[in-house]
Each structure stands twice: as structure tokens, then as C-alpha cells.
Amino acid sequence: MEDIKQRMEELEQLLEEANYNYYVLDNPTITDQEFDKYLRELETLEEKYPEYASLNSPTKRVGGMVIDKFQKITHKIPMLSLPDVFNESEIEAFDERIRKSGFHPEYVCELKIDGLSVSLRYENGIFYSGATRGNGTVGEDITHNVRTIKTVPMRIKKPISIEVRGEIYMAKETLARLNAKRSQNGQALLQNCRNAAAGSIRQLDSSIAAERNLDTWIYHLPNPLDYGIHTHYEALEFMKELGFKTNPESRKVKDVQGILDFIHEYTEKRGYLPYDIDGVVVKVNDLDMQRELGYTSKYPRWAIAYKFPAEEVLTKLTDIIFTVGRTGRITPNAVLDPVIVMGSTVKRATLHNEDYILEKGLKIGDTVSIRKAGDVIPEVVEVKLERRLGNEKDFEMIQNCPICGSPLKKKKDQVDHYCMNPNCPARHIEGLIHFVSRHAMNIDGFGEKIMEDFFNLGFIKEIPDIYHLDVHKNDLIELEGYGNKSVDNLLMAIEESKNNSLERLLFGLGIGGIGDKTALLLARKFQTMENLMTKTKEELLKIRDIGPILAENIENYFSNVDNQALIHNLKELGLNMKFLGEELKTSDDFTDKRFVVTGTISFMGRDEIERIIESYGGKASSSVSSKTDVVIVGENPGSKETKARELQIPIWDEEKLYTILKELGEI
Numbered sequence: 001m002e003d004i005k006q007r008m009e010e011l012e013q014l015l016e017e018a019n020y021n022y023y024v025l026d027n028p029t030i031t032d033q034e035f036d037k038y039l040r041e042l043e044t045l046e047e048k049y050p051e052y053a054s055l056n057s058p059t060k061r062v063g064g065m066v067i068d069k070f071q072k073i074t075h076k077i078p079m080l081s082l083p084d085v086f087n088e089s090e091i092e093a094f095d096e097r098i099r100k101s102g103f104h105p106e107y108v109c110e111l112k113i114d115g116l117s118v119s120l121r122y123e124n125g126i127f128y129s130g131a132t133r134g135n136g137t138v139g140e141d142i143t144h145n146v147r148t149i150k151t152v153p154m155r156i157k158k159p160i161s162i163e164v165r166g167e168i169y170m171a172k173e174t175l176a177r178l179n180a181k182r183s184q185n186g187q188a189l190l191q192n193c194r195n196a197a198a199g200s201i202r203q204l205d206s207s208i209a210a211e212r213n214l215d216t217w218i219y220h221l222p223n224p225l226d227y228g229i230h231t232h233y234e235a236l237e238f239m240k241e242l243g244f245k246t247n248p249e250s251r252k253v254k255d256v257q258g259i260l261d262f263i264h265e266y267t268e269k270r271g272y273l274p275y276d277i278d279g280v281v282v283k284v285n286d287l288d289m290q291r292e293l294g295y296t297s298k299y300p301r302w303a304i305a306y307k308f309p310a311e312e313v314l315t316k317l318t319d320i321i322f323t324v325g326r327t328g329r330i331t332p333n334a335v336l337d338p339v340i341v342m343g344s345t346v347k348r349a350t351l352h353n354e355d356y357i358l359e360k361g362l363k364i365g366d367t368v369s370i371r372k373a374g375d376v377i378p379e380v381v382e383v384k385l386e387r388r389l390g391n392e393k394d395f396e397m398i399q400n401c402p403i404c405g406s407p408l409k410k411k412k413d414q415v416d417h418y419c420m421n422p423n424c425p426a427r428h429i430e431g432l433i434h435f436v437s438r439h440a441m442n443i444d445g446f447g448e449k450i451m452e453d454f455f456n457l458g459f460i461k462e463i464p465d466i467y468h469l470d471v472h473k474n475d476l477i478e479l480e481g482y483g484n485k486s487v488d489n490l491l492m493a494i495e496e497s498k499n500n501s502l503e504r505l506l507f508g509l510g511i512g513g514i515g516d517k518t519a520l521l522l523a524r525k526f527q528t529m530e531n532l533m534t535k536t537k538e539e540l541l542k543i544r545d546i547g548p549i550l551a552e553n554i555e556n557y558f559s560n561v562d563n564q565a566l567i568h569n570l571k572e573l574g575l576n577m578k579f580l581g582e583e584l585k586t587s588d589d590f591t592d593k594r595f596v597v598t599g600t601i602s603f604m605g606r607d608e609i610e611r612i613i614e615s616y617g618g619k620a621s622s623s624v625s626s627k628t629d630v631v632i633v634g635e636n637p638g639s640k641e642t643k644a645r646e647l648q649i650p651i652w653d654e655e656k657l658y659t660i661l662k663e664l665g666e667i
Helices: 002-024 032-048 058-062 088-100 172-184 193-201 206-211 232-242 256-272 287-293 354-360 425-436 448-456 469-477 484-497 502-508 516-526 529-533 548-559 561-572 606-615 639-646 654-663
Strands: 072-074 107-113 116-123 126-132 138-140 162-169 215-220 251-253 277-284 303-307 312-324 329-341 344-350 367-373 377-383 408-410 417-419 594-598 619-621 630-633
Touching: 002 032, 002 058, 032 058, 088 256, 088 277, 088 303, 107 232, 107 256, 107 303, 116 193, 126 138, 162 193, 172 193, 193 206, 215 232, 232 287, 251 256, 256 277, 277 287, 312 425, 329 367, 344 377, 354 377, 425 448, 425 502, 469 484, 502 516, 502 529, 516 529, 529 548, 529 561, 548 561, 594 606, 594 639, 606 619, 630 639
Parallel strands: 594 619, 594 630
Antiparallel strands: 072 138, 107 251, 107 277, 116 126, 116 162, 162 215, 277 303, 312 329, 312 367, 329 344, 329 417, 367 377, 408 417
């Protein structure tokens, strides 16, 4: 049996090496016939001796694994995004800021791949997991789909434990081939490479991802010093040596002119590349210099992402229609002749408000230019006056709600119009969408379009109807775009949401002024919905960060008999009404105090520090003011430390923070 196991390991290694030479190096070392022969031999042995089959076997590349839902993975080191710049002066300002700090940097310029960020982890050289960026701290586990990507090694060249990061993308040729096949089958075409890649990697069935022939570029090593690496370019070479696919277009440059030359070169080459890029990433090469430059609250100070100018196209403005938001705000929307912008078909674009339309001078029937702001949100740039024919129709702002007919009101000193009818059906749809959203009840698969469909079909009119949706299962399965499996998954997600902790339900109810953090504060304070419902405005005002308006909103909401009936109904349906999170701890150092964390703390990330502060009843804030109790200062703190000293606010350095956290048992 030992010989069998050894042969299976040999075949795995041989096939993995062949995959690397073929897909990464573009240098095949064995013929297709030989590859198929070895693969069939391994498949036969795995079928006969399943106890020796590896989870990362090359036979798994074809997919076939189906999961029920995506699990969460917490990143040990946060996956931060980069600050965007859009012109040469901003690039020059970036370089000038670094040089004013006393540095003389060398930079690495890389192509900004238009795909989906991914983190890959290996244990002792064996592929362990793949995860999306998510919110930077917590991503989704996409391991089953990553295994189908042939350029991701299942076994790297050294038996080490490591995490690398990069981009999953779809090549232009792959998209064209898939769309040709979909067109023949009468299926909707995939709009662009990025959306196709993102949609493929988020399939529960890995065989779908396998068919999409996804690819990767690996470009970041989160902890290079652990491997004796001191520059970013060395990290790229190190990851390449391990067997990862790194982009050959990366380049070291000495100064800002080198950055600009690289950008100009790839602005011209962009259309000829076999994959989509939406900009250029610039990083300080020296890792010690990166560490000294540090981070802002959101971004590293040692890197930027230059975004290519948004593509603009011309189309006709055929109509202006109005929608009503959850708060009653009226938004005019441009109805456009369908046009493709940056690879996506655009039919509508927001016009924001009446003043925006008047400033642009828009008329119905105008030819207008459209672009995608940040390559994502379509916007109307300007009217092409030279194309007017004289039969265009002047814009007129509506006076009544397009849904319920109630008179609109323009609030003092605001540009927006509002429907003041609290029972307006359109406002109600927005409330339902909010209830199922990610930060509220987090019902997976329940997007805005689905809610709108179910509302218009009469399946859902009120929040409790969501939990009666199973009675319409047969009708749902027959709808275009839905199927047995997708409906089952949705119904399962609805059922699971009943077990959410109280703060999610509180946030989902849409009580004026209650965001997700305030909902957590209230849930933790009162523990049960029943306790909260009985509190008066005066009692609520005793809670730090609950002001008069919010206290009144809460009291008014729970004193309303319709809202009381809703809560009772949801309780009868089995929704949890208790706080299920950690009990609030107390500490003289943290409880009821407001903190600002600035600079880089060497022993702990800022998110973790803020989590600990809030777990002891403190509040973490992003800006220093007279209400701030303590400013925690790390390396390169910037202007926040200066302001704290001006306001004579107590300052903790790293040593003091470490001592306090150690005494509390948090480290």
C-alpha cells in the first residue's frame, strides 16, 4: 500500500509541475497525451484508494464540489485598499510628500489588474485556503473555486507556511470564447471580464468556476520580513520562485518621471494587453521605508493607484423618471438609449436632484455624454448642444410623489425634494431592502432586484411576509431567472436569519438615526427587545452617544401600536429577540471614554484595538475633538497628535497601551 500512496504522490507532483510549466511559464514539458495518461492513472488510483486522495489533487481542477453557502475567513493581516489618484499632479504630490519626509525612494510600478482581489494561504507548502478581500478584515472562503484555477499551485516549491495576495481575472480571449458559446445557446452574454471573473468565483458549484478558465496574477506578500526579504521587488521574485504567476510587466523606477513614463506607456498599450487593466499601482520598493511611512486610518502612505480616465460615450436622453427612496427622497433618473460604457450596458443614470439637471441644462431628447465615475457608477457628463434639433422637451420638476400622489416638500437649505407620506409604498420597498441587507438581517441572495420583483408580484408587502415566502415556493420556481436550487438557498437563508443577534434586527427595522453601531450599543445595553421597548426618552438620554433626537425617535417608534404589532408578529415567527454577542466588559481605562487611534501600532492592528475599546464600553472615533478622552499614538501619527496636544487631551503611547491591554488579559 505504501507503494500505491507513493505513486499517487509522484503523479500529483508530476501533474502539478506540468501545470506550472504550461500555464505559468508557457513552456510545456510533456505532451497533452502524456498529461492525460498520468491524469487518468491518478483518477483510477484515487477511485480505488480514496483514503490516499489529496484534497489538492490535480484531478480537482475540473471542479464538481458544491457548497451550501460561503463561509467567512478573517484575514490575519487586513487587506487594505489603496488611495486613488487621477492625474499627474497627484502623482507628483505623492512623490513630494515622501521626499519631504526625508526619503529618496525607488518605486515599483505594476499594472492594476481589473479583477477580484484574493488571499491564498499555504501550510507547509500545501494550498490551504483562498479568500476574497471582503471588507478588508473578513472575506469569503472561496477555496473550492480557487482549486479550479490552473495557475494557482496546489503545492509550492518550498515546504513553508505563507500567505500571498493577488488578483483573480478573466482573459479577454476567454470572455470572447464564453460569450460565443453563450450566444449559440441563447444565454445572456457576460458583460465584461471583471464581472465575469467575480461572478464565476462566487459560484457555490465549483464546476462552473472551472468552466470559466480563470487566471491569477500574484503581487503582494503581507509579511515579507518573516522570509528575510527587504524590498517589494524581491518579494515579487520570491513568490515567482515559489511557483506563483507574477506579472512580468512590473518595473523598478528611480523617480516620478519614471512613474509617468510607465503610465504613458501602458495607457497606449492597455487595449493590446490580453487582460483588462484599469490603472497603474505605484509602491515604494524599500520595505523599511514603507514601515516608516506607515498608514493613514484607511490607506498605506507608501502606495497609490493611478486610475485611467473614465471612458465617455454618447447616447440619447429619452426620458427622466423619478424614484422614491427609503427616506422619501425623490431622485430623478435619466432613461438612456442603451449604450456600452467600459464594457457594461448602461440604460439609466442618476441625475441626483432638480438643481443638478438645471445646472447641466438637460432636456429630454438631448444627446449627452456618459461615463462611469471610477469605472463603476454611470453619470451624465454634459449635453452636446451642437446636436440639438429643436424638438427637445424642457425638464419640469414633478410636484407630487410618483407613487402615492402626495405633495412633495423641499426641506429648508436642501436641494432634494421629499415625499412626506410615511405610508408611501415606494418608501416601503426601500425599507424591505434595508431589512434584508448585509449589515441588517444579512439574508444571503436577497438583493434589491429580487425584493422589487417579489414586491411587485405581491409576494412581499410587509416585513413578516419575508418569513412566509415559503408558501409561494412553487410560484417562485416558475419565475424567469429563478430555479429550484436558488429558491431553496434563499428560503434557507431566510430561516437562518431568525437566529441573528438582536442588534441586526434593531438596525433592520429602520428606526430613524439607528445605524449598525448604535444598534449594537442598544442591544448590548438592554439585552432584550422587551427591555428596550419599555424605555422612556429620559432613560435613553442617560446613555452616552444617545442624543435628544435619537432618544425621541426610539421612544416614538416603540410607542406606535403598529410597530408593537410588528415586533410581536416577528417574535411569533421565531425571530430571536435577545442579544447574543459578548457581554460588555468594564475597565476604568476604557469604559464610557472616547478614543482616537492614530499612527502605526507595532504589536496590534487598529481594527483590533478599536474592537477591544468597544468591548469595554468605550467608543472609537476617527477624528480628534474636544469630546475625545484619549488619543492612542503609534508611529507616524500625523496631525491628530498635534491637535490632541493643542486641546490638551491625554495621549497614550505604545508602551502604555501594551501595559493596559496586558493587565486586562487582551494580549
